[in-house]
Amino acid sequence: MAIVKPKPKILIPEKVSPDGLALLKDSFHVDEKKGLSADDLKAIIGDYEALIVRSETKVTAELLQAAKQLKVVARAGVGVDNVDVKTATSLGIIVVNSPSGNINAAAEHTIALLMAVARNIGDANSSIKAGKWERSRLTGIEAKSKTLAIVGLGKVGLTVARIANGFGMRLLAYDPYASPSLAAAASVTLLPTLAELLKEADFLTLHTPLIASTKGMIGKAELATMKPTARILNVARGGMIDEDALLAALDAGTIAGAGIDVWTSEPPEPDSSATRLIAHPKVVATPHLGASTKEAQENVSIDVCEQVVSILSGELPRSAVNAPIILPEEYRTLQPFVTLVEKMGSLYTQHYSNRVNAQSFRTTFDITYEGALTDLHTTKPLFAALVKGLLTPITSSDGLNINIVNAELLAKDRGILINEHRSRENVEDKPYSSFITLRARASRSTSLARSDKAISRSTSPSAARTLLSPSSGAVGGNLAPASTKTGEEDQVIQGFVSGTQPFISRLDRFKGEFVPKGTLLICRNFDSCGKIGFVGSLLGKAGVNIKFMNVAPLHDDVEEGEGAGEGNVSGNQEGKEALMILGVDRPVGDDVVGGLIGPEGVVEASVVTL
Ligand SMILES: NC(=O)C1=CN([C@@H]2O[C@H](COP(=O)(O)OP(=O)(O)OC[C@H]3O[C@@H](n4cnc5c(N)ncnc54)[C@H](O)[C@@H]3O)[C@@H](O)[C@H]2O)C=CC1
Numbered sequence: 001m002a003i004v005k006p007k008p009k010i011l012i013p014e015k016v017s018p019d020g021l022a023l024l025k026d027s028f029h030v031d032e033k034k035g036l037s038a039d040d041l042k043a044i045i046g047d048y049e050a051l052i053v054r055s056e057t058k059v060t061a062e063l064l065q066a067a068k069q070l071k072v073v074a075r076a077g078v079g080v081d082n083v084d085v086k087t088a089t090s091l092g093i094i095v096v097n098s099p100s101g102n103i104n105a106a107a108e109h110t111i112a113l114l115m116a117v118a119r120n121i122g123d124a125n126s127s128i129k130a131g132k133w134e135r136s137r138l139t140g141i142e143a144k145s146k147t148l149a150i151v152g153l154g155k156v157g158l159t160v161a162r163i164a165n166g167f168g169m170r171l172l173a174y175d176p177y178a179s180p181s182l183a184a185a186a187s188v189t190l191l192p193t194l195a196e197l198l199k200e201a202d203f204l205t206l207h208t209p210l211i212a213s214t215k216g217m218i219g220k221a222e223l224a225t226m227k228p229t230a231r232i233l234n235v236a237r238g239g240m241i242d243e244d245a246l247l248a249a250l251d252a253g254t255i256a257g258a259g260i261d262v263w264t265s266e267p268p269e270p271d272s273s274a275t276r277l278i279a280h281p282k283v284v285a286t287p288h289l290g291a292s293t294k295e296a297q298e299n300v301s302i303d304v305c306e307q308v309v310s311i312l313s314g315e316l317p318r319s320a321v322n323a324p325i326i327l328p329e330e331y332r333t334l335q336p337f338v339t340l341v342e343k344m345g346s347l348y349t350q351h352y353s354n355r356v357n358a359q360s361f362r363t364t365f366d367i368t369y370e371g372a373l374t375d376l377h378t379t380k381p382l383f384a385a386l387v388k389g390l391l392t393p394i395t396s397s398d399g400l401n402i403n404i405v406n407a408e409l410l411a412k413d414r415g416i417l418i419n420e421h422r423s424r425e426n427v428e429d430k431p432y433s434s435f436i437t438l439r440a441r442a443s444r445s446t447s448l449a450r451s452d453k454a455i456s457r458s459t460s461p462s463a464a465r466t467l468l469s470p471s472s473g474a475v476g477g478n479l480a481p482a483s484t485k486t487g488e489e490d491q492v493i494q495g496f497v498s499g500t501q502p503f504i505s506r507l508d509r510f511k512g513e514f515v516p517k518g519t520l521l522i523c524r525n526f527d528s529c530g531k532i533g534f535v536g537s538l539l540g541k542a543g544v545n546i547k548f549m550n551v552a553p554l555h556d557d558v559e560e561g562e563g564a565g566e567g568n569v570s571g572n573q574e575g576k577e578a579l580m581i582l583g584v585d586r587p588v589g590d591d592v593v594g595g596l597i598g599p600e601g602v603v604e605a606s607v608v609t610l
Pocket residue numbers: 078079080099102103106151152153154155156157174175176177178207208209210213214235236237261262288289290291292394395396397398
């Protein structure tokens with residue numbers, strides 16, 4: 001008698017639209033079990049190969065460790081902050097999400113809150129239901145001609161901007177990583193700092209992921225800089241606004257109102273600031289309803305259920321948050337280079353964003369593969385790794401959610417243009433046979449763009465050689481920085497692999513080999529006595545241990561003094577310029593980094609975690 005294999009089991013502990021679930025029911029055993037406690041869930045998770053959740057289920061390390069057969073956690077929505085992605089990755093569990101299925105719903109909910117706050121809809125609704133007829137107390141304001149200040153001009157932020165444009169609002173945004181062309185196309189003016197944005201806002205709306213740089217970004221100090229007539233909207237994540245500070249500002253009348261969908265703790269704890277905000281007459285509150293439309297729930301359900309089917313059938317999903325970005329056989333050969341390129345991208349975003357100011361992030365890149373890498377059959381995994389490295393430090397969901405299937409599309413969506421080149425030149429005099437150079441073009445040199453397409457791949461060595469001719473002066477093997485008429489230089493990072501270990505061999509105008517791993521403090525200084533001691537003693541006082549240190553002098557291709565004045569606070573160029581790269585055992589606070597800069601210390605410093 002033939003043994004019938006039991007169907008793989010899928011657990012759904014939250015309300016997920018039936019449209020997607022219908023795709024699962026023939027081939028899988030689907031259990032919809034709502035209202036489970038964390039312990040209940042832990043007790044049964046061992047039976048399941050897939051878990052489909054929304055924002056309520058906390059997919060903790062403990063739960064994942066108990067999930068002995070789990071192959072996939074599917075988040076029917078965008079934010080994966082309720083999933084311990086790191087633990088899932090270490091356990092080989094793929095995490096997928098639906099990066100755009102509920103974007104429109106979240107944007108429309110933001111607009112609903114904006115109008116409700118502008119016209120006192122919440123207060124008026126309670127008042128009339130209580131049998132009152134209060135007209136003058138409930139007079140509102142119009143959106144037309146008011147300034148909408150958007151923090152985070154990604155998918156939801158841009159959609160909000162497009163709708164608000166129809167109301168005749170003035171649109172400003174702060175997003176150091178946003179594409180200026182996408183912003184301009186949506187009639188949004190990008191401002192260089194959050195501080196400048198806050199003082200202009202009639203309505204402030206938040207649309208960033210909840211990450212280190214956005215946690216608590218609107219606190220007492222920020223609220224104090226805003227107009228007393230300003231109104232605040234949050235349909236992104238609780239924790240970005242300090243709930244105590246907002247409550248105090250509303251009570252003091254220094255902020256006029258708020259429309260809030262998301263809370264630091266969901267549901268909010270009794271007697272917390274969140275519950276007092278919810279009860280506040282100047283607040284319109286909703287219980288995390290941003291994505292709760294019939295249409296969005298259909299979209300996200302179908303999106304994630306299709307991916308669950310793919311994964312349980314042994315295929316690649318399209319929106320994996322943590323899956324390897326290349327297939328296993330490609331991975332073996334390319335793995336160290338994939339790691340190198342991802343680290344170069346991440347180093348780029350973190351170093352150049354932190355170093356001078358966040359506006360240094362550029363969107364036009366050349367990546368050149370030199371030497372043996374020119375024989376590669378495909379550079380797609382390297383391209384995907386670069387996009388992943390560039391975006392991961394600045395996004396919580398789709399930054400991680402990048403693979404060979406979606407990297408080009410994601411780069412294009414964000415207005416990032418990457419030209420790939422191969423060059424057999426310049427390797428004879430180098431100790432390793434394969435180098436990779438990443439060059440972010442100075443804004444004026446974008447006129448050298450070689451393709452009208454967002455993504456250009458020049459895969460033939462001869463084509464690349466033409467592009468790399470000295471007369472082009474901007475890319476690839478020619479490592480001299482291309483200066484523009486504005487005096488800006490291209491930003492350059494170069495690396496190689498020795499054995500399976502990736503190294504960075506050039507950063508900016510400096511050469512020096514270091515392993516891109518862990519937390520690194522990168523300081524530019526004029527080489528003179530006492531600098532190392534100064535930095536070491538300040539770090540020591542802050543309890544930061546130095547694990548290794550590397551000094552990178554100016555690259556041979558760079559002329560002495562080139563660009564040396566930039567950011568030089570001392571005005572005293574005692575020695576040659578150099579970079580100091582210190583591997584440290586913990587993150588270095590902004591106050592410590594600030595203390596390093598000055599006549600006795602260094603010219604500039606950045607902290608990166610790779
Ligand atoms: N309330 C709800 O039901 C929903 C909430 N969301 C939330 O909305 C948020 C935004 O989602 P998407 O637009 O899809 O994300 P996205 O990744 O497309 O956009 C996020 C934007 O934030 C920018 N950003 C990152 N760090 C920043 C910083 N420190 N300062 C300023 N800007 C910064 C990024 O450059 C990016 O442009 C997420 O937190 C998501 O979970 C999304 C859907 C529904």
